[in-house]
Amino acid sequence: MSDEKLQNVLSSLSPVARQLDVPPSGRPAPDSSYVKLDTNENPFPLPPIVMQGACAALERQYLYPENDNISLREAAARAYGIATDHVIAGNGSSELLGLLYRAFLTPGDRVAMLSPGFSFNRKLAMLHAAQLLEIESAEHHSLPIEELLSGSAADAKFVLLANPNNPTGAFVPLADIERLLARSDRLIVLDEAYVDFAPDNGLRLLSRYANLLILRTLSKSYAAAGIRVGFGLGHPALIGRLRNIQNVFSMNVIGQAVGISILSHRAAYKDNHRHIRDERQRVAAELSQLGFCVTPSHANFVLAHAPVGQDGRWWQAALAKEKILVASFPDKSLESCIRISIGTKDQMDAFLAATKAISARTRRAVASCAPYPADRQDTDMRAG
The missing domain is CATH 3.40.640.10 (Type I PLP-dependent aspartate aminotransferase-like (Major domain))
Incomplete structure (x- = not known):
């Protein structure tokens, strides 16, 4: 289609439709090697x-x-x-x-x-x-x-x-x-x-x-x-x-x-629901020990505020490198948050292991950048 024809077609769109940007083509779904905890799915098979x-x-x-x-x-x-x-x-x-x-x-x-x-x-x-x-x-x-x-x-x-x-x-x-x-x-x-x-x-x-x-x-x-x-x-x-x-x-x-x-057959899902509630509590408790502030949840996910000074998108990217997918948000009040869907026990074990490893690396990096001790600065100046 020529540019002129295309412009004629697009100009016929409604005013609202003209305001919408064309979305990107998108990416393929992550392969099975990823732990997918970003869209609040319930990962169990149908009974x-x-x-x-x-x-x-x-x-x-x-x-x-x-x-x-x-x-x-x-x-x-x-x-x-x-x-x-x-x-x-x-x-x-x-x-x-x-x-x-x-x-x-x-x-x-x-x-x-x-x-x-x-x-x-x-x-x-x-x-x-x-x-x-x-x-x-x-x-x-x-x-x-x-x-x-x-x-x-x-x-x-x-x-x-x-x-x-x-x-x-x-x-x-x-x-x-x-x-x-x-x-x-x-x-x-x-x-x-x-x-x-x-x-x-x-x-x-x-x-x-x-x-x-x-x-x-x-x-x-x-x-x-x-x-x-x-x-x-x-x-x-x-x-x-x-x-x-x-x-x-x-x-x-x-x-x-x-x-x-x-x-x-809703009764067939009782164990499923019990598992999600139990894992939700376990994940919230372990995240709290790592310095996250977890909002009490009544859903199949938890919203966790990252430790002070850390960013939700940073955590999302760091976990993605470990093949763990979680959600982050652009809203100002949620910039420090990640949302983690509750999955199988193996999935949550993988998420917690990756989070603990990232937390440990972060603490070591912060410690290596600690301020030079004041008493050492005085000693070095006198030695100079």
Whole structure:
């Protein structure tokens, strides 16, 4: 295509699309020699009984998937103790989040999000020419209710809360969320992607508050990140409108089958969840001994502030040299942090061994650069 033709094509893009940079081509996924602890995956295989459903679905690959995901929605309704018309199923909870932006926002509208939060919301807000208000909390484990109800957030179309939060792992008491629901007439979106690792959940609030929408996913708790299954739970009037704008055949037959099987066999994951909670505690304790400050976590990861004077990106790069992948963040409040997903015991042993080795090398390097002793300086000067 000639440059002139290309410019004509690009000039026809919407104003918002023209603002977006072309992303790089990307890199191939790391090979199996890396310990991947950077994207909060649950690294365990599907239980055999769930895998049977996936294999059976492959035999129906020539058929379109079930439209409106009705069987999967029925399975979720049974699992969560609600009616089917209270459930929308989607290609991961990220698809459902995108539906919310499309359904609620027009250019110039505002959305409020508890910060730090899911960075994908920044892109979604930009795509809809909306303003994302990031409301910080002085305490990670409390909800800034007044800030979410007043000021610039007062006219936000909806409020986004993740509980437990990513990337901090903090869990806000349900009583705080209920107070916000009771005082607000706007939609409160409660993202419970990590709730199976937490002490409580918001399901009981659904019958009391029509302005609540809960998002769930099978990616974190149920080791199905690559299969992409998510749910929205809320009032039928809202759920019905979201279903009405959802893409036709939004899920594939494997995702539908695996989702139904997981929801029917959640007890098969008890050992998985117990392992992650136990390893989370062990990793937090050992990092603390190395001088990291670890935020108490109720998710399948820990957020660790590096020792004073050290940088999160530096630690990310140093661990990558040891073939250990962790996450770091550009946000000013998180510059000193790394986030470590909880994996298998062998993976966490490898991470801790690499971290200890790097810490030891760092201490030796600092010691070798210690200030010249004052008494030695005086002696050398007199000798000169």
